[in-house]
Amino acid sequence: MPIARFGAVALVTLLLAGVVLPVAGVPPQVNTASGGGADTPNTQQVQADSNATDTDGDGLSDSLERSVYDTDPTDTDTDGDGYPDGMEVRCEQALPDADPLRTDIYVEVDSTEATTLSDPVQTSIAETFEKAPVSNPDGSTGIDIHLVTDETNLSANGTVYSKSRAGAGNDIYDFRANHSEHRSDGYYYVLLTDDVAYNGDDYFVGAGRPEIAAMERFDSTKITASLFMHEFGHAMGLDAHQDGIDEERYSRTEYDSVMNYNGLYRQLTYSNGTDSVGRNEWQFVAENRTQPDVECADNACSSRCTQG
Ligand SMILES: [Ca+2]
Numbered sequence: 001m002p003i004a005r006f007g008a009v010a011l012v013t014l015l016l017a018g019v020v021l022p023v024a025g026v027p028p029q030v031n032t033a034s035g036g037g038a039d040t041p042n043t044q045q046v047q048a049d050s051n052a053t054d055t056d057g058d059g060l061s062d063s064l065e066r067s068v069y070d071t072d073p074t075d076t077d078t079d080g081d082g083y084p085d086g087m088e089v090r091c092e093q094a095l096p097d098a099d100p101l102r103t104d105i106y107v108e109v110d111s112t113e114a115t116t117l118s119d120p121v122q123t124s125i126a127e128t129f130e131k132a133p134v135s136n137p138d139g140s141t142g143i144d145i146h147l148v149t150d151e152t153n154l155s156a157n158g159t160v161y162s163k164s165r166a167g168a169g170n171d172i173y174d175f176r177a178n179h180s181e182h183r184s185d186g187y188y189y190v191l192l193t194d195d196v197a198y199n200g201d202d203y204f205v206g207a208g209r210p211e212i213a214a215m216e217r218f219d220s221t222k223i224t225a226s227l228f229m230h231e232f233g234h235a236m237g238l239d240a241h242q243d244g245i246d247e248e249r250y251s252r253t254e255y256d257s258v259m260n261y262n263g264l265y266r267q268l269t270y271s272n273g274t275d276s277v278g279r280n281e282w283q284f285v286a287e288n289r290t291q292p293d294v295e296c297a298d299n300a301c302s303s304r305c306t307q308g
Pocket residue numbers: 054055056057058059060061062065072073
């Protein structure tokens with residue numbers, strides 16, 4: 001088991017997660033989201049669309065895809081971000097500011113504390129994703145991460161466990177099951193709490209597992225944002241089985257990633273494949289990440305979607 005140090009405190013890890021740091025910070029709240037929505041078709045186009053051919057079955061007619069949205073009428077998900085074209089265009093309530101030609105990632109953030117992620121932390125995270133060295137079908141680069149801050153003051157019933165525990169009601173899966181508003185829309189779930197336990201050990205300050213993460217916060221914007229990027233990297237599928245992740249064996253030059261314990265708390269970004277480890281984590285995030293299922297993929301299931 002590798003052990004890392006930050007200041008005077010040990011960072012311990014196990015498979016699929018774990019990072020530690022005592023100290024607590026409780027910043028004020030705000031909400032962020034970036035990116036622009038798609039064009040809006042006129043009334044005639046929408047009416048004409050209701051009876052038109054929809055070859056790929058994504059909820060948008062071939063003609064609308066060609067003439068209005070520039071999406072692919074033979075591909076349900078033109079930008080490959082997991083959210084179908086029709087849903088990105090029509091489900092503004094489910095996916096605010098989605099763009100069918102640019103990678104979007106949606107995250108629901110709940111908190112057992114009085115506050116959610118601070119505005120500066122959210123901005124740091126959003127800017128890091130915006131700068132991601134990945135290309136989109138509209139010719140732009142970067143990723144729009146939408147941090148949808150939801151509930152605060154959730155009752156924790158003691159320390160929050162990062163692992164599923166039968167009956168206890170205080171692990172991160174319980175919180176997602178009981179409090180996620182957006183799981184069926186393909187959102188990740190992040191829980192902020194003042195005490196995370198990993199495998200029963202509350203020495204940890206964060207844990208990330210596929211689709212889900214829990215973390216504590218600190219007074220420093222950079223440290224909190226870095227911890228988010230690390231745990232959220234785990235939630236997207238950057239797991240400890242991969243060379244250098246949750247280890248200290250490589251310097252930041254050799255492995256330039258927040259998933260490297262030598263990069264954690266010191267940087268926010270993932271690797272781009274040009275270091276000696278050679279893994280392009282940004283490309284993985286854009287193209288192959290683990291993602292919660294979108295249950296209204298055909299654009300027909302959600303009352304929050306505007307039907308054409
Ligand atoms: Ca279509």
